[in-house]
Each structure stands twice: as structure tokens, then as C-alpha cells.
Amino acid sequence: MRWTNRRPIQAPGCPMSRRDMGERNHKSRWGTKLLPILLLLIPALLMGQTPPKPQTMPPAPAPSIPPPAPPQVALKYTVLLDAAHGGTDTGARLSPNLLEKDLTLDLANRLRSMLAARGIDVAETRTSDASLSADQRAAIANKSPFSACILIHATATGSGVHLYISSLAPTAPQKFMPWLTAQSAYATRSLKLLSDMESAFAHAEIPVTLGRTALQPMDSFACPAVAVEVAPLRRHASSKTEPLDNPDYQRAVLDALSAALAQWRGEWRQQP
Numbered sequence: 001m002r003w004t005n006r007r008p009i010q011a012p013g014c015p016m017s018r019r020d021m022g023e024r025n026h027k028s029r030w031g032t033k034l035l036p037i038l039l040l041l042i043p044a045l046l047m048g049q050t051p052p053k054p055q056t057m058p059p060a061p062a063p064s065i066p067p068p069a070p071p072q073v074a075l076k077y078t079v080l081l082d083a084a085h086g087g088t089d090t091g092a093r094l095s096p097n098l099l100e101k102d103l104t105l106d107l108a109n110r111l112r113s114m115l116a117a118r119g120i121d122v123a124e125t126r127t128s129d130a131s132l133s134a135d136q137r138a139a140i141a142n143k144s145p146f147s148a149c150i151l152i153h154a155t156a157t158g159s160g161v162h163l164y165i166s167s168l169a170p171t172a173p174q175k176f177m178p179w180l181t182a183q184s185a186y187a188t189r190s191l192k193l194l195s196d197m198e199s200a201f202a203h204a205e206i207p208v209t210l211g212r213t214a215l216q217p218m219d220s221f222a223c224p225a226v227a228v229e230v231a232p233l234r235r236h237a238s239s240k241t242e243p244l245d246n247p248d249y250q251r252a253v254l255d256a257l258s259a260a261l262a263q264w265r266g267e268w269r270q271q272p
């Protein structure tokens with residue numbers, strides 16, 4: 001076979017042939033029955049690839065469809081806040097007048113405003129007293145590639161802030177992660193995010209307890225994820241305990257979280 005620049009030959013509907021083959025003259029003694037097959041083989045032969053069998057060729061895309069976007073798409077730094085509980089799931093009763101579901105929502109909404117003031121985009125799993133299942137929360141978390149996912153809980157026991165990451169063993173990322181263990185691919189980055197948060201709370205002189213836990217929806221989250229459980233504040237054994245509804249204490253917790261997430265903005269793209 002010999003190619004010259006005289007006459008265009010184009011496999012109908014194949015953008016690759018249109019873009020890469022240009023004009024060429026086709027000299028063949030083959031009958032017209034074989035011509036369509038030959039036309040389908042031409043692009044592969046030119047690309048140095050094994051030509052596909054004509055009967056297994058997928059339908060050719062329309063010429064107007066652009067090539068797929070490159071895999072490395074620049075993503076904007078975006079944080080997801082998951083206010084735990086809600087609706088009929090009240091969570092813990094933190095005091096006679098304070099339910100966990102209300103405090104977590106209040107903290108999430110206020111943290112969103114503080115992060116927005118730093119120019120950080122924030123999404124929330126709920127912004128009202130809505131009832132969401134763990135699967136619904138995971139579906140929201142996995143719909144977009146979030147840079148950090150923060151789950152907010154509260155408890156009347158313990159002191160300071162309890163930070164948890166998943167107890168799943170780290171695994172290599174795959175194209176399709178198992179739904180219930182998607183967090184395993186983010187274990188290393190979740191640990192780094194935890195470290196930033198621990199530093200921020202230490203700076204604010206708020207006691208921190210670190211832990212690993214099997215927790216849904218966190219184990220299903222495909223993003224660096226940390227669960228924050230806010231407890232009453234008792235800085236020293238001799239000091240008085242600040243309750244969860246103390247506004248100064250709440251403000252200090254939110255300031256520390258905001259500072260940690262601002263710090264994470266410079267680190268989240270780094271691979272483990």
C-alpha cells in the first residue's frame with residue numbers, strides 16, 4: 001500500500017481519521033465489500049496499534065464530540081461540613097436545653113461563614129433540621145471531589161475535643177472504591193489533616209484526644225476526613241469545666257477548626 005496526498009479518505013464519523021490522517025490516495029485491488037473494513041483499520045495501522053477486529057468495533061463517536069478532558073483537572077479547594085444527626089435523630093442530650101443535632105448544625109453553619117470569610121468554598125450535608133441517612137451523607141460527600149470532609153459531633157462526656165479518623169487500613173486508590181470502605185484510600189491524607197487539626201487545637205490550648213474508629217458515613221467518604229467530637233472544656237484538673245453552650249468556648253473551637261482548614265489548603269494536593 002502506498003499513500004500520497006491527493007484524495008481524502010475518511011472513515012465516516014471517526015474524528016481520529018479526520019484529524020490525523022489528512023488527505024491520501026488509496027490504491028487497492030480489493031472489492032468494495034472489503035473497503036469499509038479497510039477504512040476502519042487505517043487509523044489503527046497509522047497509530048502503530050494492533051488493528052481492532054471490525055465486528056468488535058464500538059460505534060464511532062460523532063465528529064463534533066471533543067476529546068476527553070485530561071485526567072489531571074485542577075480542582076478548587078472545597079470543604080464539606082457534615083453536621084451529625086438531625087430530624088428524628090436527635091443525637092445526645094447535652095444539657096436540659098441542648099440537643100446534639102442542634103449544636104452540630106449551629107457549629108457547622110457558623111464554621112461555614114468563618115471559612116467563607118477566608119475565601120474557602122464550603123458545602124454542607126444539611127443546613128436545616130433534616131434527617132439524613134449515612135448513605136445520603138456519603139452520597140453528598142462523594143458527588144464532588146472534596147479537599148476535606150469534617151464530621152461534627154458533640155458529647156457531654158470527656159474534655160476538650162475528640163478527633164477521630166477511620167480505623168480502616170490504608171489502601172491504594174482505585175478507579176472504583178468499595179462504597180463501605182472508600183475512606184481507606186484516603187487514610188494517609190486523613191492522618192495529615194488530623195495532624196493539622198491537632199496542632200490548631202493545641203495552639204488554642206484546647207485539650208485533644210485522638211482516636212481511630214469505624215464510623216459511617218466516614219468510612220464511605222472518598223475525601224480526607226476527620227470526625228470532630230466537641231466535649232465540655234476542662235483545661236486542667238483543678239479548673240472549672242466550661243459547658244458546651246459557652247459561647248467563648250464554642251468560638252475557640254471554631255477558630256481552631258477554621259485555622260486548621262486554612263492550613264490544610266496549602267497541603268491537600270500533596271500526595272502521600
Ligand SMILES: [Zn+2]
Pocket residue numbers: 084085091092100153154
Ligand atoms: Zn453524635
